[in-house]
Amino acid sequence: MSALLEVKHLNVDLNLPAGMLHAVRDVSFSVQKGKTLSLVGESGCGKSMIALAIMGLLPPSGICHAEKIAFEGDDLLKMDEKKLSTFRGARMAMIFQEPMTSLDPCYTIGNQLVEALTEHKKVSAKEAKERAVFLLEKVGITGSSSRLKQYPHQLSGGLRQRIMIAMGLMCGPSLIIADEPTTALDVTIQAQIMELLSSIQQEFNMGMILITHDLGVVSRVADDVVIMYCGQVVETGNINEIFNNPIHPYTRGLMECIPVPGKTKPGEKLGSIPGIVPTPIGDLWGCSFRNRCSLAKQECATRGLELTKISDKRSFRCVIPPVETTE
C-alpha cells in the first residue's frame, strides 16, 4: 500500500537572534490511508513545526530542508506557493490548538465554511451551504441552518473546534493534521472531540496525523506512534509496541508518568523525568536526552547517533541495546 504522506529526512531550522535553532532534526515517517500516526513529545520538541513544514506554513524565520515530502505521490517541496495553496484545505487540512482565536470574528460561521469550499471547487452557493449543513451535523452540531448565521464569539470553545473540524472537511481531504486539537478544551469535551475525530477519520477513510503531548489520547486513537524529543525522533513503533515494550529511556520515562488502570497500584508514586529540555541551538551531537537519562554513559556523547531500525516501522535512537521487559 503506497503511503498517503511520506516524509524523508526533514530538517527545520529557525533563524533566531540568539542563534540557529534546530527545531526539527532528521525526521522521517509515513502515514497510511485510513490510519492515524501520532507525533508525541513535550512542548517545544518540534512536532508543530513538522506539521507547518508539511503544509508550507512555516514562519518567515523558518528554513526547511528535506529529502522528500511526498503527498499522494506529489513532492510538496518542489511546488511553488500557488500550487501548494491548491492542496491546502482541499486535499490536506489542518486543525489547530486554539479554537477561540482561530476563526475570523467579523464573518459568520456559514461564510467561513462556504469559503473553504468555494475557494477550491466551482460549486454554487446553495450547494456549498448544503455541504456545510451536512458537515455540521456530522460533527455533532444541532440546528445547523441557524448556526450558519452565527458569529464565532457567540459559540463555546468546544463548538468552535467542531466547526474547525467541519471546515477542514469541506473539500473532502485525504489527510488531516490535528495539532493538539483538544489541549485548550475542558476535559469532558476533550474526550468527545477525540472520538469525533476518530469516527470521522474512519468514516471518510482519511489519514490522520495527531500531534499531542497527551499519552492518554494517543493510546485510544493512534495506530502508529513517533516519539520525539528535542527535535529528533527517539522511537517509533505501533501503538502496542510502544505502550507494552518501550525501548528508549525517554519513552520508558513517559510511560512511568501516566497512571495505567489495572497496573498502577493505589498510592503508588508516578514517575517523573528530572531536568529540563535543552534548547537545540548551535552545534549539536550525540543523544539529546543524556543529561536527564539515568542510564547515560560516555558513549552517549558520540557524534552521529543514528536510528537503529528493528523493522520498517520499529526503530529507536539509543546506544544501549533494547532490554526485553517482563510484561
Added chain:
Amino acid sequence: MLIYTLKRLGLAVIVMITVSLISFMLLRVSGDPAISLAGEGASNEEIEFVRVQYGFDRPLIIQYYEWAGRALHGDLGNSPYLNQPVAQMIRERMGVTVILGVSALSFAMILSIPLGILAAIRPNTWIDRIALSISVMGQAMPSFWFGLILIIFFGVHLRWLPISGSDSWQHFVMPTIALGYYATPAIMRLVRSGMIEVLASDHIRTARAKGLRWPRILFKHTLRNAIIPVVAVAAVQLGFMLGGSIVIESIFALNGLGNLAWVSISRSDLPVVQAIVLFLSITYIILTFLADLLNAFLDPRIRSS
C-alpha cells in the same frame, strides 16, 4: 444593536450639553464681554448700559439657559458687529470648511491606507521605510508652514495653482494637502501596525491553512479586522481638521468657518465665537457617534455587547 445605539446617542447628548456649557462659561469668564462690546475708551456708564442691555448682569447659569434655549431653536444670536444673525453667517461659510475638511481627510486616507497596507506586507523593505519616513516627516511639519511652502513652490514658482480664494476646485488643492498631510501619519501607522498584528493572528493562519489565496486573505480577512480602530481615528482627525482649519483658511484666504472664527476673535465678537465653538463641537460629536455605528457594523462583537 438598538441598545448600543441608544447608549451611544445618550452619551453624545450629554457630551454636547457639557461642551456647550463649558464653551459658554469659558468665554464669558475669561474677559468681561461688556467691556469688549462697549469698545475701547468707553466710559463706565456706557459699559454698564451694555451690560444690562445684553443681560450680562444676570447669573451665568441663567444666561446659559437662555442662550441654549435659543440655540435649540436655531437662533444663535446676532453679531453685534455685522448686525447679522449668527446662524446665517455660519450657514454661509460652513460649506467651505466642510469641503476642506472632507477633502483633507479623503486625501489622508487615500495616501495612508494603501501605504500602510504595503508597508505591512513588506516590513523593513524600502517601501516600508518610505512609508515610515512620510509618516515621521508629516508629524513634524507645522501645517501652516507647509501651506506657505506649497504656496511659494506651486503657486508662485510653478504657477500651477491659485494661492487664495475659493472659487474653483483648484483653489482647494493646496489647502487640502496642507491640512490633510498632518493626519496621514497617524492613520498610516495605525493601518500598518493593525495589519501586521492581524497578519500574525491565528485566524489568518487558519485562512492560509484553508488554502485561500493572498488577495482574499488580505482584503477580506486582514483589512476588515485592521480597519476597525482606523474608523475611530479618522473621525477624530476629521473633527480636528474642522477645528484646526483656522490656520489654513487664513493662509489661503478661504472664507470658511475658521476664518470667521479668527476674525470674530480679533474683534471680540463673542456670539459668533461661541456659536462656532458649539457648531464644531456638535459636528465632532456627531462624527464620533457615526464612527461608533460604523464600528458596530464592522465588528460583530461590538453589536452583541
Added chain:
Amino acid sequence: MTPAETQQQFDSGLGLEVVFPTPGQIMRQRMLTHKGFIIGGLMVLIIFLVAIFAPYIAGHDPYHQDLSIRMIPPVWSEAGSWEHPLGTDSMGRDYLARLAYGARISLFIGFSCMAIAAVIGISLGLIAGYFGGVADMIVSFIITVRLALPAVLVAIAVVALIGGSIQVVVMVLGCLIWDRFAVILRATTQQIRAMDYVQAAQAAGCSVIWLMAREIMPNLFNSIVIVATLEIGRAILLEAALSFLGMGVQPPTPSWGLMISEGKDMMLFDPYLVTIPGVALFFLVLGMNLFGDGLRDVTSPEGRS
C-alpha cells in the same frame, strides 16, 4: 582527562550552554543600533546645545533693531555676508541670533506645556485605570468632552481675551493637550492593574498608595516618557501655530512661529524669512518624534517587525 573535563565534554553538543540575553542587554543593544533613536536623540541634543550656547552662537542681540541693515539675505545669496550668516529681518535684527534664542523659547514652551499636561493627564489616567468603575466613567467622560472641544480655537479665544504671553500660552496649552497622556496612562494602568503580581500584592493587604507607587508607577515610566516626547513636539507645533496667528508669544520675543508670521508678507520675494524658522521647527519636532518612536521600539518587548 580530568573528571571535570570529561563532564564538560559530555555536556557540550547539547545546546545547554546557550545563554539568552537579559531584557536589559537586549534593550541596550537595540539602543545602540536603532537609527531613529540615535539620530533623533542627536537632533534634539543639537537644538539643546544651540539653546544653551545661544549667546555665543548668535554674536548679535536678537532684539536689537537697525533699520539700516534690514532685509539682508543669508550668506548663500549674492548680497549676503558672514556678518549675518542667516541674514536680517524686516527690522534689521540678526536672524541667526533670533533663531538661536528662539530655540530657548520653543524648548521651554515644549517642556513646560508637556509638564502641565503630564500632571493632569497622568493623574486622570491613573485614577481611571486603577479604580475603574465610576471613576473610569467620569474620567472617560471628561476626556471625551475635552476631545470634542476644538482645542486650537478655544486656545486662541482664551488668549485673545486674556492677552498673549509665554506664561499664558504655556498655561492654556498645558490645560488643553493632556488627552493623550490620560488615554494612554489609563490603558496601561488597566493592563498593569490586572496583572497577577499586583493582584497578589493587593490580596496581601498593601495600601492603595503603596501599590500605586511601588508596583504600578515604575511600569508606567516607559509609556510616560514615550508620550512625553511626542507631546513636546505637539506643544511646540501648537505654540508655533498660535504665535503665527498672533495669539501666542508676543513680539519682539523671537518665537519661531512668530518669525514665520512676520516674514509671511515678504515671503514671495524673500522666502528665507519663512523657510529658515520653519526648517528649525521641523528639525526639532522631527528629532523629538524620531527619539520618541525609537524609544518605543527599543523598550517594547516585541520590537517593530
